[in-house]
Amino acid sequence: MMTTATEQSQARTWVQENLPEIGLGGVAIGNEFEYVSDEEAYSTLQAAWQAGVRYFDVSPWYGLGLAERRYGHFLHNQNREDYFISSKVGKLLKASKNNKGAEYFPEAHSPNNVVFDYSAEGVRRSVEDSLQRLGIDSLDIVFVHDLSPDNKLLEGKWLEHFAIAEKGAFPELTRMREEGLIKGWGLGVNSPEPILKTIQVAQPDVFLLASQYSLIDHKNALNQVFPEIKKNNMALVMGSNLNAGFLSGSERYNYDPSKPIPTEYIAKRDKLREISQKHNVDLRTASLQFALYPDVAISVIPGAHTAAQVMANVQSLKVEIPEDFWQELKQQRLIEENAPVSFS
Template sequence: MTTRRTFIQQAAVIATAGSAIVSREVPAATNRKPDGTPSEQHQAMSILSNTVTFPQNYGLGGVGPGNGWHTNTNEQIDQTLQAAWEAGVRYYDTSPFYGYGLSERRFGHFLFEKDRAEYLLSTKIGRIFEADPTFEPGSAGLWKGPLNFKFRYDYTADGVRRSLEDSLQRLGLSSIDIVFVHDLSPDNGDLGDRWTEQFDVAAKGAFPTLTKMREEGIIKGWGLGVNRPQPILKTLEVADPDVMLVAIQYTLFEHEDALKNLFPAMAAKKVKAIIGGPLNGGFAAGLDRWNYGPGLPKDMVEKRNRIKAVADQYNVSLSTVALQFAVQHPVVAAVIPGASRPEQVKENVQSFHTDVPAALWKTLKDEQLIHPDSPVGT
């Protein structure tokens, strides 16, 4: 196993070395049953590259451990992570941005004594954090509780190295499996129209550096973690990522653009998708919240009511329908709903093991509540 010191030393060499982006063939996606096990026709794991496999087609997102939307005690998050582990979850996604380091610290505390070979871990780069106990992000922000840090954006090669060094320190672990370039997207209010300028920086800095890290075996794969398709499509043109964290773009409520445009482009390059925000910020679980901000779109509330009425006919929960919808696309390697309580984890895992009747999907298509080409119920 790569030690933390070796990881940092190798990353430093790579960050200062020029590297060409090398294309390579990636095995095609595998299909799985709703319980996460391979189908009879496809017995292999869901392979992203020669070195990355997903232990199952679901995982745990890290917004909750970062005090997203509300504060959570260390004990509560530890119990939540323990519930996930006991339920068999072995893929965990976090980020320095989630709680300004808090999510990584909490994941690291829990995973510290686990066998490193038993789980897959992803985090993100793009922001460098500096201690500042006077920093106040404002009450309208996503992250609650004391933050104690401020940040600056850095998508350069050196920024990758610094960010990963800091993440390893917060995690207290020796390695990171997958690295996502975070929030390099037009919906990032800090960047605005300048996101394309930062994209050019990443194309010359972060992207080739992460590719080289993968080739050297320091990481197993990389991609983008964004809420919009434009940066993903641009990255497919200029780099060779392995997997994209496609957040709030392929959900039960909004999926047509990803279905018709984004996923075909990713499939053509043999790049897989991890679905973040599959419940649209808890909206599919019945919360009065849509994605990451305030306000509920009236058309989505109406759509939720209609889909729930169909789900009720078949005695299936709305959140189960949402998670099963997201996981069935062949481009999708894993779906990572978040959780901040043990019962949420247990419910989500149970949803992935629930057999949704084909008639339910047919009804949703007949009533034009999901796209007719959605690969569900087959």
């Protein structure tokens, strides 16, 4: 079945008009960085709901099933029409006594191994498995996960997996959209190449742009990715805009705590902190708003594993940041001259 231009336009319009501007990312609730108890995870989800968060992003990868089970435990008590949820495909979970769960996420205590599968059958199986873990009957958005050159766990070259997805995952997700099982789909990746390539060969609606647009690093996304997204009338969900907590104080950069943080990033954060203090601006608040300023950005999904964190993130979008703060960042060449610095 071929998607018509009208159907494609309707899917993209739905995503752009309905997705809330702030959601809750699921990495921390999957115990990727540290141990979080079930009670603390549910308290965080409850706090998010009470604060008005109605968009929840998750993945089978986060805690190898743990995050989806926790989300499902909370969300199955809510009316399905009252919230939006996205999950991911490409990483099938298979339980085994001889699993590598402790190697990937030692604090998640998962019994699962992961198998990368970007075929049509694998993608449909992944969606069905996610729905079972979540205890719901549909997903709003599906992101093809980590189909990217930075994914060191892929066997073989990433382009070999992309070729499988081009013939398998991409058309199958389009069929799922036509069936009404999902509202839209795209990629969730940490590098620009897969996004630009997918635009050329498939019919996606929205991308999760992860680790590519922050106060630390945003030039390439701003000048290479955003123009293509806008030209094709697509949209971006903005992820890891705090660089996995780096900009809010964590001593890690993005998703590999064992990897040394580049000294230039530490120096840049120090300078950002200095100017933030001068203008009485919270750096986390500035980081989250900065991610939403581009006209192609429709939602930001910071992670949290405590009620206090999630409430602080929600409050950050309500704060007015003085124009002088952004102008000084540009004068100091800490952000690009053409970076948007207000909600237009």
